[in-house]
Amino acid sequence: MRLKSILLCLVTIIILSACSSSPTGRNQVVLFSEGQMSSLGEQSFTEMKHELPISKEAKINAYVQCVTNAILHYVPIQASFSQWEVVVFDSPQVNAFALPGGKIGVYTGLLNVAVNQDQLATVIGHEIAHVLADHSNERMSHAHIANAGLQISNIALASQDYRNEIMALMGVGVQYGVLLPYGRTQETEADIVGLELMAKAGFDPYQSIELWKNMAKASGGNHTPELLSTHPSHDSRIQELTEKAQRLPVFTGTKPNCVKAS
The missing domain is CATH 1.10.287 (Helix Hairpins)
Structure with a gap:
């Protein structure tokens, strides 16, 4: 005892x-300070930039940066860093991430599934939300x-x-x-905060639902059971995003016009 x-x-x-x-x-x-987390994020991002190929396509980079900038306009200033950095990695992975210290990475493979600016904004808003919520x-x-x-x-x-x-x-x-990266509670929270961010920026929150339908198709129905997954199931995510989108205020400003590279 x-x-x-x-x-x-x-x-x-x-x-x-x-x-x-x-x-x-x-x-x-x-348990860790914002400065400590920012330092770790910067170190990890530097290593990734050395290890992974970076896209040189100007139109792709401009498109991703346009979507990101529209969202960042509504992100509070952070105490531990002054500027967000966005890098597009030339990789078929359908993924994106954001690290403490304001480091955002987007894989070109994601653009095949997030087929318009609103769907890309869903993912980027979600990843930024992980940083704002101190999930790492x-x-x-x-x-x-x-x-x-x-x-x-x-x-x-x-x-x-x-x-x-x-x-x-x-x-x-x-x-x-506790040891799996980003548990389902954190993923759901990032969905909520990220959806609010992208909607404030003028992106269509209902396109988040279409994004996850695309994700479900891309997975071919072969995904880890929800109970042991760090992400909610596609069906659960779609249902929660639909309910949240219905409660968001209607956007009345000028919508972003980020042109996707063909």
């Missing part, structure tokens, strides 16, 4: 000292806490009294609960 009490106290102290709230009001545990910090913090707990647990493994209980805690709960 003493080990369990010590472990509980340590985890409680860490959580209470590092509590914050996400943009949707969800409680978070973040939250993910790393959870992993850090889990690792600390496992190290303490290893001491107790010498005692048969705790072995079965601790081994259970080290199993599915850790593997699928």
Whole structure:
């Protein structure tokens, strides 16, 4: 019982000292400073730019930058960095990402699935939302806490009294609960915040639904079951985005006109 009490106290102290709230009001545990996260993001992005081919197509770069700039106009100024950087990677991957420190990467393969500016804005808004919601910090913090707990647990493994209980805690709960990149809660939150951003910028939020229909077709129906996936299922995502889009205010300004490269 003493080990369990010590472990509980340590985890409680860490959580209470590092509590914050996400943009949707969800409680978070973040252990690292904004400066630390920005530095890690910049280092990772620099490595990626050295390892992956970067697109030289001027029209593609201008198109991606146009969509991104329209969204960034509605993004608050960040304390840990002054400027967002966008790089288009020449790769067939259907993907995009944003890192702490304002680093955004878009793979050219995404443009085959996100077929217009509104669908591309859905993805870019979603990835920017991950940064605004401090999801990388939250993910790393959870992993850090889990690792600390496992190290303490290893001491107790010498005692048969705790072995079965601790081994259970080290199993599915850790593997699928905190260590997978961006859990489903974070992905859903990024969907919500990202949809709000792209709609504020004048992009059509209902095109987010069409995007995920395209994603479903591109996957050929072969995707990981929702229970063990870091992303919500396509059906769940489409339903949630539809409900959110219906609640957004109608845009009355000038819509962006970002021309996709043919």
